[in-house]
Structure formats: structure tokens, C-alpha cells
Amino acid sequence: MAKVSFRQQMLQAREDAIVNAVNRLLAEKGFDAMTVDEVAADVGIAKASLYKHFPSKEELAAAAMVRVLQRARAFLDSDAVRQLPRAADRLRAMARWALQVQLAGEMPALPSQNSTLRSALLQHRDYLDGLNDVSEHLGELIVQAQRDGDVNPALPPELVLYTLYALACDPVAPLLKSTGQYDDERVIELVLSTCFDGLSAR
Amino acid sequence: MAKVSFRQQMLQAREDAIVNAVNRLLAEKGFDAMTVDEVAADVGIAKASLYKHFPSKEELAAAAMVRVLQRARAFLDSDAVRQLPRAADRLRAMARWALQVQLAGEMPALPSQNSTLRSALLQHRDYLDGLNDVSEHLGELIVQAQRDGDVNPALPPELVLYTLYALACDPVAPLLKSTGQYDDERVIELVLSTCFDGLSAR
């Protein structure tokens, strides 16, 4: 009994290491440029061993996406967020979190265009569940923030949702950081400002 | 003399057709998913013939990027834009133009991450010249709009520039259009609103 549990722990640890590597590589170079050989080398095992854990490259990417969605959900449920009184503050905290993850090189990037990966993900139960879960949670916050008069009620909630998702993938924050003029915190403040307050003067 | 000119015209027309196909395919599926075979099939010539015109896949993509930058520059120089009194209005017109091109499926998409293409483009004279040309032009408009008090002067001009570039590549507008609830014009108005006025209520 204890032996089985131990083996499962080892298995879990190994798969965590794999997903970590995939996550990092997806953030760094994207799905197409990431090769399974690289993942194997990064984890330090043979490629064939990888395929014992995950049946395809698409499943590898899906696992990374599922995990980042879980992280997002966990952050939404965290005390740090729930203590914030206004829904708009919680949305902003979420956006800040996504930018932090992105600047840390841990935001796996999917091709926004149609691809083999996109169609694979759209049939992936865990991924869809995770995406729906986060989207519904955010959707409620958006509607609430609009009721509170904090988020522009003239905007369709889907637009607000899409805009927040886009924030996490946009190259703006990394580009701004790459100029070397601002530290991470300043970059995040600036990008949040353009997103929530717009480019126009107020 | 006339014969040579005619041949050059034919050559030019053929290369235009190629760049058109590349542009459309880049917009539809991106650089990695686009194959040279597809381009050749789309143009209606053999792949080997393609390589007589452009020496590599990267050069094909670069040609498409150069042309869209030329189109952007031409729009900036057009009467429709120059007649606008305020720099901020000209920036908004530019953003609107980019969204129209994107919704028309004519905005070639580059991988924002590092890739073979990115390094190739960074050594491509015509591309860099075109990009600098447009960026400088936009940069002047941004600074002027900030002086006018129309664009938030607290934002670094590079951030405004990057944000405008990101607008043209973001999946937000196509996604919103795909819901089928809004026509192109409405989608563009909504996205422009989030970009310039932000998500927060004013």
C-alpha cells in the first residue's frame, strides 16, 4: 500500500517536472517552435519516456494549459483576492497576476490562429472545463463590476473577458520590459493603466 | 525597350500575386502553419517557380510584411488622415484602419515570440526601414497628442506605440466578430473604445 503510494508520488513528481518544462518552453518559444526533443532534454529523460507519460505533443501543451488555468483559478479563490471589496479590484488583481506570470516567463503561449493545437484543445475535456471555470468566474466579476459602476457598462462582458485574456498574451509587457527602462512592477502598472484607463487622457 | 518593360510588368504582377497569397495565408494561419506548397498552390504555380522569385520562406513573409507596412504608411499620408485636425484623431484613424485590415483577413501575423522568422526579419533591410518609418511617424503623432492633452502624458510613448501595434494582432476583434452579434463596424468601435477609453467607467 505504502509502496504504491510512493510510486504514485514519484510518478506525479516526474509529470510535474515535465509540465514545468513544457510550460517554460511554451512561454519562451511557443508551440510550433517547441520540440519534444527539447522537452525531453530539459527534463533529463529520453523522448520515448516522455511518450509513456503523454501520448502526443498536443497533450503536453494541453497539460501545461490546464495547469495554468488551475493556477488562475486558485488565485481567484485565494484570500488575497477574496478580501478585495470591489469586483473591479478583483479583476485588476487578476490582470496583475497574469502579467506577473507572463513577465516571469511562465505564461504558456498558444497560437491565436487556427492550428492542429487549437482543434486538439477544443476537444480536450480538462482544458475546456478549466477554461469555462475561469471564464465563468471572471464573467461574474465583470457583470458585478459593471453593476457597481466601476467597469464601463456599455461594453459587452465578452469583450471585457477577451480583452483580459489578450492582456496575458500580448507582447506589450515583455517589450516594454526589454527596453530596460522599467522594472517589472512599473511595467505592470503601466500596462494595467492602458488596459483599464485607456490611452486617452482622463 | 517596350518588350522589356512588358516583361517587367508581368514579373511584377506575378510577384504581387505571390505576396497577396502569402499575406492572406499569414493572416489566416500564421508563419509556421503556412507551407510553401500552399503558397504555390494558391498562386497556381510550381513551388520551384516560387523560389525563382523569393529565395526562402522567410523572404516571402518579409515581402508581405514590407507591403503591409507600405500600406500603413500610405494610409498615414492619405488626405483622409491628414485632414484630421488633431494628432489623437489621426492615431485613432490609424488604429481603425488596422482593425479593418485585420477583420478583412489581410493582416499578416508574425509569431511574437523568438523564432527563425524574427531573427531573419531583424536583418531584413526593407522590413526594418518600413517599420522604422511607420514607427517614427506614429511616434510623432503620439508625442503631439500628448502635448495636446488628448493622450495620457503619463504614458511612455513607446508603450502607446506598442499598444497600437498589439491592437492589430490581438485576437479580440476577430473573436468578438465570431460571436456573430456585431457587424464589423460595431466590433471596431467597441475595440477602439477599450483601447482608447479603457475598461473602467469614465
Added chain:
DNA sequence: GTCTATAAGAGGATAGAC
């Protein structure tokens, strides 16, 4: 479950005839 070795195929690029 881990390895080495290899199959299988896609896709960028080229040879050579016309």
C-alpha cells in the same frame, strides 16, 4: 518506465529538362 535505435512523414529547398 527507462533507454537506444529507427520508422514515417512533412516540408523547405534544389537539380535539371524545357
Added chain:
DNA sequence: GTCTATCCTCTTATAGAC
């Protein structure tokens, strides 16, 4: 400059021994 046919590399995926 256009074609057909081919090369060759890279990459996903698997076979089979341990």
C-alpha cells in the same frame, strides 16, 4: 522562368531490449 521529380533535414512517434 516554369515545370517535374527528388533530395535532405528536422521532428513526431514507436519498436523492442532491459
